[in-house]
Amino acid sequence: MAIVLGDHQYGKAENRIVRIYRDSPRHEIHDVNVSTALRGDFAAAHLTGDQSSVLPTDTQKQTAYAFAKEKGLVSIEEYGLELARHFVDDVPPVEAARIEIEEYAWERALVDGAEHDHTWVRKGQEVRTASVTVEGTGDEQRTWITGGLKDLVILKSTGSEFHGFYEDEYTVLQPTTDRVMATSLVAKWRFTTTEADWNEVYAGVKAILVKQFAVVHSLALQQTLFEMGKAVLEAYDSIAEVRLSAPNKHHFLYDLSRFGVENDNEVFHADDRPYGLIQASVIRDDAPDAGPAWHQYSGLV
Template sequence: MSITLGPNRYGKAETRVVRVTKNGNKHDLRDLNVGVALSGDMEAVHLTGDNGACLPTDTQKNTVFAFAKKFGIASPEEFGLKLARHFVDSQPTIDHARIELEEYTWERNVVGLNSHPHSFVRANRETRTALVHYDGDRSWVVSGLKDLTVLNTTGSEFFGYIKDEYTTLRETHDRVLATEVAAQWRHSGDSEEWDKSYEVVKRCLLQAFADTHSLSLQQTLYAMGERVLETCSGIVEVKLTLPNKHHFEVDLSPFGMVNGNEVFWAADRPYGLIEGTVVRSVPTAGPAWD
């Protein structure tokens, strides 16, 4: 039997970097969680403990902080590309870099009618994500978001499904549809306007969710991905994960009341989990979503 080393990577996980950009009295803030994973000629370090090809993970952490100072953080995608290209292009033993980023959003603290120039409030909104790959020749960028909670109080039905001896769910032609959107979208190339692109995609996702008269959460998923691809020519794939946040109508008949789809109890588990990818017909190349 032959035993060999399989695919591997190593890096520094969850480096939290907060960058304040000062323009006189007005400050801007970017807050990122950065994960670095590198791969390449790493056989010796695994088999014999020879660290000659290994860039310490502490160095990777320091690079994140140094790059935040040197280049600033214009967007998660741009910052990830700078890091990935640096690690591969500067180290002959490293041939692939994977940079995973999450951004936590802060909004300006509004006092009265004025926004404070250097006071911020953590926004209660989605987490922005980015995943960057670079192999020395090509780079791939997957933008995304998670924890975007949305709900329609009507305009959703569910009927005509398979029924067997274990089916108790009743068909409905008027239900609450709620989900917590996790979305990733793959770009066909590099963009200079990552922040603008992010806002356009987010708007497409929200509009499609609101506009679609849903006969299933799968139908809504496809409509959301389709809207993004129709609007954004530079995006080639959209991957969506939509947990069905069930809202069940409460039976108020014991109290002599007719509910009328106005009072619900929100079940946190178990829940339906709908996943799918909407793809352009043009084939695309690149590493996997991870």
């Protein structure tokens, strides 16, 4: 029986980079968490300890910081694209590079009712995400870009039902025609282009996801996720696929009858675990190859 080395990659995870633009009296801030992963023929490093083809992870870190200044950090998609192309184009042993980025939003502090030019407070609705994968060089080079968000906690107090489900001897859940529906949404969308107004698309996609969650009268969280993804694809031809992951943040009606108090769907116990986890992808039937952006580096989302 032969024992061989399987797939391998390496990189520098979670480089916390803050880029402040000071070009004018009104400063701008971009706060990101950047992870790099490089693939290529690095077998010798594993099998014999030969590091001659290995670009140190510390060098990857230094490059990420340097590019925040040299290439700029206005949109995380464009910044990730610059980094990934550099590693593949300029470092011969690297055959593919994957850059994953999270962005933490800030909003300007209000001082005497006006926005301050160089003071911010953390804005915490969600974390913006992006990943860029570049594989190969020259005319054979292929690129995949995904945008996304995570930790978007969203709730609606009505307009959600759940009934008519399959039941067996262990089913105790009661059907309902009016329930609280809440989730902490993770969404990723796969682009068919390497050029876009990344910030505009992000804002637009987020607005669509929130709107569909609100306006779709839901018979199941699964139905809501499909309508959310469908609406994004209808709005943006440059997006081939949307992947959604939604933990069902359960809100159970609390029993106040023991106190002689009526609870008319008004007081709930928010239960954080265990939870249902609903995941789905919505895709164009003519969508191009997803490539390693989906298959080699990630699960459903």
